[in-house]
Amino acid sequence: MQKSDPSSSSPPAYSGPDTRDDIPGYSGFTYSGGSGPPPAYDSIFTRTNTNPPRLTNHRRSSKTNPYLQDDRNLWEKLHECFEMSILQQIIWLAALAFSISYIFFGLKHKGDCYWKKFNDKGKSQEGEDLTVFIQAEGGLMCATILYAFLCRFFALLDSRRTHRQSRDDVEGKKKCGGHLFFLGLALYIANFGLIIAGAVKVFNLYDSKEISKNETYTVKCDTDFYSFYYNAKIGELAVLMPYALYVLIALIFVPENQKKWFLRRKRRQWVRLLDADQDGVISPDDMERTNAKLEQIRRLVGARNTPLSAEEQKKWWNDHIFKSGPGKNISMNDYISCLEANCPAKAIVTGFFNFFSTEVYRKKNLIISEEDFVKFWAILAGVDERHCREVFVKHIPSPLTMAFFLEDFEAFLSHNEFWNEYGYRVFNILKYKDSCRCCRV
Incomplete structure (x- = not known):
């Protein structure tokens, strides 16, 4: 956008009698019409003009006025209604509960749920600790919730702003908004991936692993931890997966x-x-x-x-x-x-x-x-x-x-x-x- 310095110009000289104060609310535009006073005009807010439109019941009706009708499609109506809805807040609270419980159980049972693969010499070749993974999953979910909360908080502050911003401030917000968009997209995709990966790991924990000749594997998992993670994954998939798909569609396929x-x-x-x-x-x-x-x-x-x-x-x-x-x-x-x-x-x-x-x-x-x-x-x-x-x-x-x-x-x-x-x-x-x-x- 072209930048200009409003202070570099001053209103043109006005040599006639200054009658602009007689015009209600006049303050900003500058008359440049020569030596006479600026043309008079009717009060703007009385809405009178020389050729007024015919204001009829037909024109005032939103059912007959095409410009007052809701032309949003079904996706837009659902999306705009869902934003900041009670249902969305419940989903976010559920996600927060899952994330905190994941971190808590991961720390409480640290090292109590894992599988390892050994070679013929008894040396560990491969393995995974699910208590570490569940902590990572909960931490990433907490970070995503914090990101969403901060975005909503700053949006709320901006909606209550009572002062104008400078053009430089707007440009800065535009760049910041672009960075936040890609950060949010990355967080949502990462969460989507970890939710799926966690479900695969816990549901298949006791399934037979592919091993070659002379290889063995062992599985050890605390009963309380496994029961919690297994049941939590079922609830999480039921609650968060539809929402995750909705977000991914809104961010990737709909724009x-x-x-x-x-x-x-x-x-x-x-x-x-x-x-x-x-x-x-x-x-x-x-x-x-x-x-x-x-x-x-x-x-x-x-x-x-x-x-x-x-x-x-x-x-x-x-x-x-x-x-x-x-x-x-x-x-x-x-x-x-x-x-x-x-x-x-x-x-x-x-x-x-x-x-x-x-x-x-x-x-x-x-x-x-x-x-x-x-x-x-x-x-x-x-x-x-x-x-x-x-x-x-x-x-x-x-x-x-x-x-x-x-x-x-x-x-x-x-x-x-x-x-x-x-x-x-x-x-x-x-x-x-x-x-x-x-x-x-």
């Missing part, structure tokens, strides 16, 4: 499909920004209403002295939105299919931002304040103020400039890595809100 699901869901929300009446079809009427919103944002930003010409506006819509033909209706699904086939994200987003800003303005690196960020989304998508402020603090790094905002929109339209912060910044404002509560703590 490629999750990228497709995530990108398709984000593009649905992009269509939502363009579909003014929220009926699932982008029409010329939606174009006019959306252009009216973008004009209101232009007046808020003050980065253009005059609106984008009608010809340029129509060209952007015909080139990037009306894929069925100039000025012809296109459904949400058809448009998303066109984006999946070819999505020139940079050209689309740059043209979109040109409605209310200019390349020259974006290069000035003027900082966008929280108030103007909230007003921007109130105009464009009617986003709840409280939700918008929460997203601003938790997901928008400091500083935020128009150039960085444009890059976030590009990532929103094209970035498919669902674990990466870049792809989530804009999506967090618009995404479907999970209503699954039945299985959560």
Whole structure:
């Protein structure tokens, strides 16, 4: 991501009467429209504009509004509901109980359960001590549980954060998150392997070993230790193996499909920004209403002295939105299919931002304040103020400039890595809100 120094630029001089204080909540965007006062505009939070959408019961209904419907598939619903659920906590507590008991019994019966193979001279050639193995198995499981606990703990702290992070901090967290992901993957695979290996060892302890001529072997195992390990393995396999398989599927086999699901869901929300009446079809009427919103944002930003010409506006819509033909209706699904086939994200987003800003303005690196960020989304998508402020603090790094905002929109339209912060910044404002509560703590 391009870095810039917001302190290197200062707002352009303003020689006219300073009437910006008369505009409620105005603080961050800078008007550059010459010697007169900035254009007046209606209060953002009263949600009045010159071409308001027809708010009907049909539009407000989540059953008829395609952008408010839950478009997650069965795997996503189960996965999101299972995360931080009571059932998962029970599984982790069971794993902790197994790990502690493994270490305890391994230390208590140290050296009391082993098998050895001897040659014709009575010298030990091969063997294994199960009390050492069970300690290793319990220790690795404890380390995995500690890793999972710390990850959840830091995620909880981050969710309660009340201050914004710098872009350098976000980059550091991104690198750290990558290392933690591979560490977690290695721990889960190692645990999976030890669980299987331990079961094979204890179940086959008294089976005949393959020996050659003149070789002998001996098995010695304390009855209490063997009974515990044997029965514990049956319980562990019943409890942890389904969970281990679920984790391995979630980490190895599902991510490629999750990228497709995530990108398709984000593009649905992009269509939502363009579909003014929220009926699932982008029409010329939606174009006019959306252009009216973008004009209101232009007046808020003050980065253009005059609106984008009608010809340029129509060209952007015909080139990037009306894929069925100039000025012809296109459904949400058809448009998303066109984006999946070819999505020139940079050209689309740059043209979109040109409605209310200019390349020259974006290069000035003027900082966008929280108030103007909230007003921007109130105009464009009617986003709840409280939700918008929460997203601003938790997901928008400091500083935020128009150039960085444009890059976030590009990532929103094209970035498919669902674990990466870049792809989530804009999506967090618009995404479907999970209503699954039945299985959560």
